[in-house]
Amino acid sequence: MKLHRLLTFAASAGLALALSQAATAADYPTKSIELICSMSAGGDSDFNAREIAKYLTQELGQSVVVTNITGGGSAVATDEFIHSPNDGYRLYMNHSSLHSATAFGISEYAWYDMEPIDIFGRGTGEVIVVASDFPATDVKGLIEEAKKNPGKYRFGYNAGATSHYLAVSLANEGAVFNNVSTGSAADRVVGLKGGHLDVIVAGIPNIIDYVKTGEFKILGNCASMRSPFYPDISTLIEQGYNISFDPTYVLYAVKGTDPAIIAKLDAAVKKIVSENKEYAAEIEKAFQQSPYYEDTAKTKETLKVQLDKFMAVKDQLRAGFSKK
Amino acid sequence: MFEQAVSLLMANPMSFFWMVIGVVIGIVFGAIPGLSATMAVAIFLPVTYGLTPVVGMACLLGLFVGGISGGLISAILLNIPGTPSSVATCFDGRPMALNGQADKALGGGIVFSFLGTLFGVVALIFIAPFLASVAIKFGPHEYFAVTFFSMSLIITLSSENLCKGLIAGLLGMVFATVGLDNIEASRRLTLDINQLRSGFNVLTVLIGLYAITEVLENCKNVSDNEDAELQDVTMRGFGISVKEGLAQWWNGIRSAVIGLVIGILPGIGGGTSNIVAYTVAKNNSKHPERFGKGELAGVVASETANNAGIGGAMIPLLTLGIPGDTTTAVLLGGLMIHGITPGPLIFEKHGDLMYAIFVLLLLSSFTMLVVEFVGLKGFIKVLKVPKYYLLPVIVILCAVGAFGLNSRIFDIGSVLFFGVVGYLMSRCKYPLPPMILGFILGPILEVNLRRGLTSSQGNFLDFFSRPISGVLIGFTLLYIVYSIYRVMASRRSILITE
Incomplete structure (x- = not known):
């Protein structure tokens, strides 16, 4: 009798389990979702994570909560995320810092160790900035100047970040800078303003006020295309250099997540980015972004191209500047 | 600028509410x-994560102002300084209370706490924008020199034993090197533990060393407090x-x-200034013999000085x-969490918030004045709450706060780890402030040294030939030599007398 009861219980429990698993994809999500942002609260990445989370909450009917896990050039968050269960209740957002961490060797993982869902946004991009009395008006002039006066100009970069990649790329074009490791973009702006640096890379919102006051001037945009809000700033590619990096915000799921869940999330994101007027207005107001979306397949191609670019200069990145 | 600040505050009316809460809890x-x-x-920093920057700062500033001032209550009524900032308040506050002048001591202390805060904030309003405009000229060389100067001050001033102070300071610097280095992002002391790649968060170190250590210390003498005599006061x-x-x-x-x-001066604050001000007041008084027996001037000196330091430290x-x-080290963390990086450009980037901070500090000091007078009876009651209810709550709050920093269990572990480190250190009579400031200033020192060397192509001489850094470094070296001489001299005199 007892055995019989036990068997019935086991069978019904098994059935329930099977049912619940079958229901996962169709009913997803049944509880709140955590979105890990690898950048600290308050910046542009965090803002984008919170914006998409806010509207995903509306689309999915379950709250999407942003958690910031910082440190180690985003490697700590990547590490934490990769070892999470692949049930779709933990998502991750990162941008090119993921590739630079991979190429630089800070992180053991790359984008293909996760399931990219889609690209859901693109930042304003970073520009090359100098003080307004600098004897050059474009990147060509900058490189010429740096060839004529090797080591004279101080270039501010952040080890393992996109500015480091740019420093290496400019060196490959023949420019000889005195590369000074300077930390965040905010520190670089202070350095340029105080005359402690000569050339910096920074996001447009960081420096545009000083361009308006005539203290700084922009030599070129490092993104692959011009910003719709600053159409007169030409890109490095237009100026004849094959250097570009785009701050694309990518949403990831854990490796092995049910494709149906990924499709569902992708559809929700696509709807927000391409249709939601409120979302568009908010990202424009905060960081002068326009909505941008790439589907799962295209995102994977983009990520491959992005990583290849960083891997091409991998050895130079790892060598550093001061060890020469 | 004040108009923008007022409109920012008006747009965030909750900031007034949080400021009052902050003052009361402080x-x-x-x-x-x-x-x-x-x-x-x-402990309350995590509470502000979800608030807007100005509301969050309102709460933290209220806590700061209230916390520095509140120490006078237990100093006068219990003869136990509530905080290190009120040590000298005991000297005369307690005798006054015993002479039946508790109301005079409390009243004088509260009024002059308020006036001191006001003085410090007004000085802040005039000095900070000026200093910011000078500070933009500071390159890595100058930052290195300023930090070097600060560290020498801290280590010599905040410890009775120079050697122990130095060891504590260096220990702080060692803990700060854990993680990716700030110049080349190479891994240091990570022991192949992935979590250690991000290093120790400054707030976990602070909460651990301050709160957990204090709780452990208190566990030892929990019963001592129960029979402490509490003065009643009308x-x-x-x-x-x-x-x-x-x-x-x-x-x-x-x-x-x-x-x-x-x-x-970086590194030292209310804990030092109240004793210095008390000593100066005593030495300049016409009746130095009355000090220690219930002289109002003693309470006034201590309480004015510690509260004036708030504006100074900002x-x-x-x-x-x-x-x-x-305290400002924690506030620094609070600003960063809200995406505000203090520095020479802060008035250009966040001018409205800066002036809102000034307004909030002024309002906090008024609130403190009112709350302390109106709520005095209540605060006296709180003093009667047994420690064994209070301490566990604090440990929980510390753990929650640590987790809130970066959503990692690892940080809770770090807090407990630093609590134990701090307890062992204080048992062996190693001072904790040099360790904390070594932890905070060590990386600033290192980064600016290395940046300075790269930008002057590896030439050390630039640190001495640039006027500001040269003068500061020279001054620091002289000061260090003097401190060592002083230690040697006192040791010799001890030997002679023996």
């Missing part, structure tokens, strides 16, 4: 022995007459200036990003 933390302003700000008006208040004008101004200057924090004491 006074409670200040009043209860063992809890300090630093701890109040550290307030008549402000406790002191206008005439008595006015008679202290010179003492008040002198102590405020002492508090301000010591507050501006000056290097906002303009250079170098915290002036442990």
